[in-house]
Amino acid sequence: MNGPPPASRPPGPALSRRGVLLGALAGAGAATLTGCATPLGAGLLKTESAPDAVEYWNLFGGGDGVRMQQIQDAFRKANPGTPLKAITLAWGDPYYTKLSLATVGEEPPDVAVSHLTRMKTLVDAGLLQELRPEDLARHGMAAENFNQRAWQAGLVDGRTYAIPLDTHPFVLFYNTDICQQAGLLDPNGQLKPITGEAAFVDALARAKRVTGRYGATHGINADPASPWRFFQTLYSQLEGEILADNGTRIVLDDAKAARVLDYLRALTVEQGLIPSGADYPGAIAMFATGQAGFHLNGEWEISTFQTAKMPFGMTLVPNIFGGPHAVQADSHTLILPARPDLDQARLDRALHFVRSVLDQSLTWAEGGHVPTWLPFAESEAYRRLSPQSSYAAAADTAVYDPPGWYSGSGSNFENVIGSAVGAVEGGQLTARAAIAQIRSQLSVLARTPSPV
Numbered sequence: 514m515n516g517p518p519p520a521s522r523p524p525g526p527a528l529s530r531r532g533v534l535l536g537a538l539a540g541a542g543a544a545t546l547t548g549c550a551t552p553l554g555a556g557l558l559k560t561e562s563a564p565d566a567v568e569y570w571n572l573f574g575g576g577d578g579v580r581m582q583q584i585q586d587a588f589r590k591a592n593p594g595t596p597l598k599a600i601t602l603a604w605g606d607p608y609y610t611k612l613s614l615a616t617v618g619e620e621p622p623d624v625a626v627s628h629l630t631r632m633k634t635l636v637d638a639g640l641l642q643e644l645r646p647e648d649l650a651r652h653g654m655a656a657e658n659f660n661q662r663a664w665q666a667g668l669v670d671g672r673t674y675a676i677p678l679d680t681h682p683f684v685l686f687y688n689t690d691i692c693q694q695a696g697l698l699d700p701n702g703q704l705k706p707i708t709g710e711a712a713f714v715d716a717l718a719r720a721k722r723v724t725g726r727y728g729a730t731h732g733i734n735a736d737p738a739s740p741w742r743f744f745q746t747l748y749s750q751l752e753g754e755i756l757a758d759n760g761t762r763i764v765l766d767d768a769k770a771a772r773v774l775d776y777l778r779a780l781t782v783e784q785g786l787i788p789s790g791a792d793y794p795g796a797i798a799m800f801a802t803g804q805a806g807f808h809l810n811g812e813w814e815i816s817t818f819q820t821a822k823m824p825f826g827m828t829l830v831p832n833i834f835g836g837p838h839a840v841q842a843d844s845h846t847l848i849l850p851a852r853p854d855l856d857q858a859r860l861d862r863a864l865h866f867v868r869s870v871l872d873q874s875l876t877w878a879e880g881g882h883v884p885t886w887l888p889f890a891e892s893e894a895y896r897r898l899s900p901q902s903s904y905a906a907a908a909d910t911a912v913y914d915p916p917g918w919y920s921g922s923g924s925n926f927e928n929v930i931g932s933a934v935g936a937v938e939g940g941q942l943t944a945r946a947a948i949a950q951i952r953s954q955l956s957v958l959a960r961t962p963s964p965v
Contacts, residue, residue: 566596567866568622572608573601576816580880584873588866595862605923609635612850616640621850623863629667629844630914630921632675634963637918642849644673648860652868660885660908663844675846676867678874679882682842682907683742684812685831688720689824691806695719703903707831710776717786720806728786729807730800732793733938737931738923739793740777742841743809744934746830747773749839749912755930756959760917763955767948774937774944776833782940789939812881812904827900829907842911843922844885883908918963929954 573581578601585599600622602608609631615621617640627635635641649655654676656664663677685704692698697716699705707716717728732739748755753769756762781789791799800808801821808814809830818825832838847867849860870877874889878898883905884890896902920926933950936942942950 563596563598565594565862566598567624567862568598568600569624569866570600570602570608570612570622571626572604573626574604575813576880577813577882580876583876584870587873587876588869591869592865595865597866613638613640616850616852619853621852623849623859624866625848625850626678627675627846627848628922629663629675629677629846631924632667632846632848633669633916634918634921635848635850636669636674637963640851641674642851642855642860644676644849644864646673648864649673649676651861652864654864654868654871658887660883660887660890662909662911663885666911666913667844667846675848676871677885678845678847678870679877679885680842680844680908680911681811681813681882682840682904682911683746683809683830684840684904684907685828686800686808686810686814686818687826687828688800688803688806689826691720691723691803692826694723695806697806702826704826704828708833709835710833713831713833714780714784714786717780717807718784721786724804724806727788727799727805729780729809730788730791730796730805731809732791732796733781733788733935734790734792734795736793736796737928737935739796739810739931740934740938741927741931742811743777743830744773744930745841745912745914746839747776747833749841750832750834750836752836754915756915756917756920756926756955760915760920760926761959763952763959765948765952765955770948770951771944772834774934774947777934778937778940778944781938787938812883812901815881815901825900827904829904829910838910839912840907840910842907843913844911845882917959919958919961925958926955929958 571581585597589597602611612625659677663680667675667677687704689702692704697705697719707713721728731743748769751769753766755765757764781787797817799805801818801823830840849863871886874884874886875894878884878895878901881901889895914920917926930951933947937944937947
């Protein structure tokens with residue numbers, strides 16, 4: 514095919530990291546490699562794939578998994594001459610460990626999913642293929658066709674290594690029947706604007722008077738992710754930062770963090786507007802059964818509430834502290850793991866698959882994620898998609914986890930902070946004690962070299 518040869522794998526210290534990983538793998542013994550049919554075994558033992566096939570790894574379960582299967586089936590139907598081998602692995606660290614080891618073993622998938630906040634660690638380890646502008650242009654994927662917040666956040670030293678598929682923000686769900694009774698809806702049935710600390714408290718208090726139970730819910734008990742997302746949303750509205758120098762330095766602003774933590778504790782422990790002991794499924798169940806007027810979570814739970822056939826809407830988490838209207842978010846990206854045998858034909862098959870996924874952004878957006886592919890994001894079809902399009906502005910106000918090998922979705926970084934925040938919301942820790950705990954635990958991680 515015409516065009517320049519694909520870029521080579523990034524040189525440098527990543528080679529020594531590969532040696533460390535391969536040594537660790539060899540020392541793990543035969544148990545690690547049992548079952549060659551598994552993705553990890555197939556990659557490391559160099560099991561042959563079908564000629565002209567595209568192998569694709571992802572980590573999607575639940576409603577996301579169903580929609581990704583639809584996207585994959587559509588690709589197969591439209592491309593009968595290109596076999597697609599799609600494999601779904603366990604979400605979180607197990608997925609990234611297997612992906613890294615398969616790439617080190619020089620038999621990775623052609624295309625894989627990575628959270629944007631995890632992707633840069635893979636780049637630092639030399640495990641991703643650079644996506645050059647001329648290669649992307651052949652498939653109509655120029656930078657200007659994407660939401661620029663997600664695109665720019667994914668660049669490493671100005672270079673592209675990942676194609677953002679979506680932005681998935683922390684949002685505010687609201688029960689329209691309860692909010693109507695509470696006088697919180699406008700004439701169009703949408704939630705009236707809520708701005709400021711007192712206004713948010715007032716909205717939750719009004720909803721609580723209607724439900725007789727709570728104003729809002731979110732997972733707290735045994736659920737560090739939800740407290741982390743809520744904290745990061747509010748802390749970012751104060752323009753607070755946590756990590757610097759690629760995660761090697763802690764720059765947590767104690768005063769700003771304490772302000773957020775004291776506010777969250779007031780909502781739960783002191784005023785009882787949010788239940789302090791709810792876990793993730795319990796918080797969802799209380800909202801779905803009308804025990805709360807609001808629910809704070811990732812937008813992906815839209816399918817849960819649609820299935821429950823309850824009346825609800827969705828919007829941005831309010832600007833409570835008056836700074837930039839920031840919301841915690843991440844993006845799913847499509848990446849090409851580095852491989853020594855990447856030729857022009859294989860590269861173009863992989864990029865053709867990536868483009869086909871983008872072209873099915875409607876299917877993906879129906880599951881709640883905000884599309885980054887502007888040809889769809891700016892279309893009338895997306896504007897008509899309700900309530901999904903009502904929080905589309907989150908893509909432009911997204912705050913991603915700061916860089917660091919231990920940072921990103923489902924990471925130790927989020928678990929450390931989320932656990933401390935949850936303990937404040939549950940009444941087990943004061944703000945001061947939580948901040949001390951966060952500093953102590955993050956400092957250990959900041960001093961620890963990256964394992965990849």
